[in-house]
Amino acid sequence: MSDTKQLTLPITGMTCANCVATVERNLKKMDGVQSAVVNLSSERATVEFDSAKLGLAELIARIDGSFVGETWFHPVQENRLPNLFGYFGFGQGEFSKQVRDPYAVINARLTLQGANWGVTAWGRNVADEDYLAEIIPAPEFGGAFVHDAPGDSYGLDVSYRF
Numbered sequence: 210m211s212d213t214k215q216l217t218l219p220i221t222g223m224t225c226a227n228c229v230a231t232v233e234r235n236l237k238k239m240d241g242v243q244s245a246v247v248n249l250s251s252e253r254a255t256v257e258f259d260s261a262k263l264g265l266a267e268l269i270a271r272i273d274g275s276f277v278g279e280t281w282f283h284p285v286q287e288n289r290l291p292n293l294f295g296y297f298g299f300g301q302g303e304f305s306k307q308v309r310d311p312y313a314v315i316n317a318r319l320t321l322q323g324a325n326w327g328v329t330a331w332g333r334n335v336a337d338e339d340y341l342a343e344i345i346p347a348p349e350f351g352g353a354f355v356h357d358a359p360g361d362s363y364g365l366d367v368s369y370r371f
Contacts, residue, residue, distance in 0.1 A: 212260045213243065218320060219329055219366060220247060220254045239263060273316050277340075280309040312340035312358075329366040337361040 220232055229247045236245035236256055241263030247254045315338075318331040337360055345354040 213257055214260045215255065215257050216322065218254045218256065218322075219327075219368070220252050221331070222316070222333075223247075223249055223252065225249075274313055275316075276311065276313045277309075278311045309341045309344060312338055314338055314340075325370045327366075327368045329368075330364075331366065332361065332363045334358065334361045335363075 320329040343356040
């Protein structure tokens with residue numbers, strides 16, 4: 210006889226429908242999970258599972274990592290492009306440094322949940338990896354806007370359902 214339970218978990222960091230599909234697919238692969246529905250806008254996953262096959266702690270503790278390979282951001286050939294300032298003697302835009310080195314990020318979260326309450330401790334980029342978060346090429350100005358990674362961050366989410 211199965212003991213079916215339902216659990217709603219916070220899921221942060223999703224940005225698209227592919228993220229939703231990936232989280233749902235991985236939850237459904239777990240032995241004992243009967244259904245999983247992930248909502249992008251509310252950042253929550255509702256999971257029905259057989260508690261005889263799957264312990265609660267297995268479902269709510271997570272460490273994940275992501276790896277991003279080398280990425281180029283320049284939209285030009287030969288790493289040079291004439292720009293507006295070239296007409297005033299400042300030269301062409303130089304785009305050879307607009308490459309992001311590969312990086313890996315580790316995130317962790319642990320949720321403790323009761324019938325109508327939950328506490329989640331989380332950490333993003335827990336190894337404090339330095340990387341370029343974003344590079345926006347601006348060939349019209351002969352350069353780019355470069356944004357470093359936000360670094361590590363930690364938090365505690367507390368919820369109560371009335």
